[in-house]
Amino acid sequence: MDSGDASGYSAGVDDDYESLLSTTDAELLKRAWRNEKASPEILQHETALVQRSREQIQLMEETVEEFSKNGVDPLTLSLYQMDLDRTLFLLRSYLRTRLQKIENYAFHIQKSTDLWNRLSKQEQKFAERCIDDAEQHLDQSVLSKLPHGFKSHLKQSSLSLADDMVPEPQLDQYVICRSKKFLGSFQLDDSGEEPVNIEANDLYALPYKSIKPLVESGQIDLV
Amino acid sequence: MASQSDNSVAFSAAELEFLAEDEMIEIVPNMRMEPLNLISGDFGPFRPQIAAQVPLWLAVALKKRGKCTIRLPEWMSVEKLTQVLEAERDSEKFQLLPFHYVEISRLLFDHAREDIPDIYMVRSLIEDIKDVRFHKIGTGLEIISKEVTYALRLKNLSAMEANIVRPFVTKALQTFHKLNTKEAIPESGSIPNRQRQAVNQRDKRVLKGR
Numbered sequence: 001m002d003s004g005d006a007s008g009y010s011a012g013v014d015d016d017y018e019s020l021l022s023t024t025d026a027e028l029l030k031r032a033w034r035n036e037k038a039s040p041e042i043l044q045h046e047t048a049l050v051q052r053s054r055e056q057i058q059l060m061e062e063t064v065e066e067f068s069k070n071g072v073d074p075l076t077l078s079l080y081q082m083d084l085d086r087t088l089f090l091l092r093s094y095l096r097t098r099l100q101k102i103e104n105y106a107f108h109i110q111k112s113t114d115l116w117n118r119l120s121k122q123e124q125k126f127a128e129r130c131i132d133d134a135e136q137h138l139d140q141s142v143l144s145k146l147p148h149g150f151k152s153h154l155k156q157s158s159l160s161l162a163d164d165m166v167p168e169p170q171l172d173q174y175v176i177c178r179s180k181k182f183l184g185s186f187q188l189d190d191s192g193e194e195p196v197n198i199e200a201n202d203l204y205a206l207p208y209k210s211i212k213p214l215v216e217s218g219q220i221d222l223v
Numbered sequence: 224m225a226s227q228s229d230n231s232v233a234f235s236a237a238e239l240e241f242l243a244e245d246e247m248i249e250i251v252p253n254m255r256m257e258p259l260n261l262i263s264g265d266f267g268p269f270r271p272q273i274a275a276q277v278p279l280w281l282a283v284a285l286k287k288r289g290k291c292t293i294r295l296p297e298w299m300s301v302e303k304l305t306q307v308l309e310a311e312r313d314s315e316k317f318q319l320l321p322f323h324y325v326e327i328s329r330l331l332f333d334h335a336r337e338d339i340p341d342i343y344m345v346r347s348l349i350e351d352i353k354d355v356r357f358h359k360i361g362t363g364l365e366i367i368s369k370e371v372t373y374a375l376r377l378k379n380l381s382a383m384e385a386n387i388v389r390p391f392v393t394k395a396l397q398t399f400h401k402l403n404t405k406e407a408i409p410e411s412g413s414i415p416n417r418q419r420q421a422v423n424q425r426d427k428r429v430l431k432g433r
Contacts, residue, residue, distance in 0.1 A: 174393035
């Protein structure tokens with residue numbers, strides 16, 4: 001079994017040439033959307049995939065426009081339009097799900113370079129604005145009126161050792177997942193519990209924390 | 224189209240339907256149409272009376288305009304469904320059905336009634352299967368509290384079923400997991416035996432490790 005240490009988000013797809021050939025961008029986008037929706041924390045932004053999908057959408061929009069000028073029959077036209085709408089929905093929902101997570105966990109994401117680098121350039125800008133706005137709002141409405149030592153938006157008081165006022169995603173949350181391949185026995189965590197046998201195409205409820213590497217390497221899909 | 228679902232439930236019913244609409248189904252067109260080169264794949268060409276494989280959303284769109292008949296998938300025949308229902312009643316296990324069987328059958332009932340022979344029979348069979356399975360899910364959930372469970376295998380559960388139990392199952396498992404791993408459990412008489420054992424075992428392990 002793969003130890004799942006591949007850090008590249010699409011490594012699992014790359015090493016499997018067959019599945020690469022049979023997987024369309026539409027499928028990949030759907031998978032990225034599902035994973036993003038079902039995972040508690042923000043995942044690596046699929047920059048290349050988003051870029052390709054954008055190009056396809058643009059191309060399709062031009063095609064549809066051309067069709068309507070050339071008088072292609074309205075049925076064909078409407079089918080192309082539906083396909084376009086479906087892809088647009090997927091892409092929008094994917095990006096919006098990410099924005100929602102960024103809004104919720106902006107302070108937390110900013111603290112770690114690993115998390116910060118999972119965002120696209122635009123998302124980083126968005127996160128910065130979120131942080132500025134939230135800081136300003138907290139300052140003006142509450143923090144500036146509190147006594148000295150309680151003015152931080154990250155800590156309850158200056159006595160707190162950790163940043164205890166920063167919302168974090170719960171990584172020990174359970175998620176429902178499915179693997180396309182038989183993954184063999186899989187150790188949940190280091191607590192010495194019995195390993196779980198992960199069979200192909202079966203659903204499992206497992207702690208997100210323990211299958212995180214498998215999600216990142218594309219060996220397991222969240223559903 | 225499907226609205227954005229909030230994070231704790233992961234997917235809304237509309238979003239699951241959206242996913243189900245990508246499942247392939249066989250149609251028999253009654254018109255001529257050139258191949259469609261869509262983002263989601265290439266389909267066609269379409270010729271009258273020649274069957275073609277298309278995603279469900281495409282089939283429904285054509286059906287709405289009266290351009291095709293939809294061929295009922297094999298698993299939705301009265302014969303197959305009767306078998307599944309019997310097996311479902313006889314066994315504790317879940318029978319194998321398409322991952323999106325709830326959504327697919329619903330879409331076909333809504334949009335392709337006249338293409339389904341014995342529609343009342345098929346519909347009531349699907350309803351019965353759904354009922355039996357949901358009842359099983361209900362009783363099956365009891366095992367979470369009976370045994371110390373760290374991982375739950377949901378064999379043959381469909382998308383809709385998994386989505387419905389998700390909020391409860393994930394929260395319950397997480398809570399049990401926490402109760403069993405945190406040393407914070409106070410050593411009082413009120414703790415059930417099993418949990419105390421688990422805690423003791425863990426202590427031993429830590430000692431060995433050192």
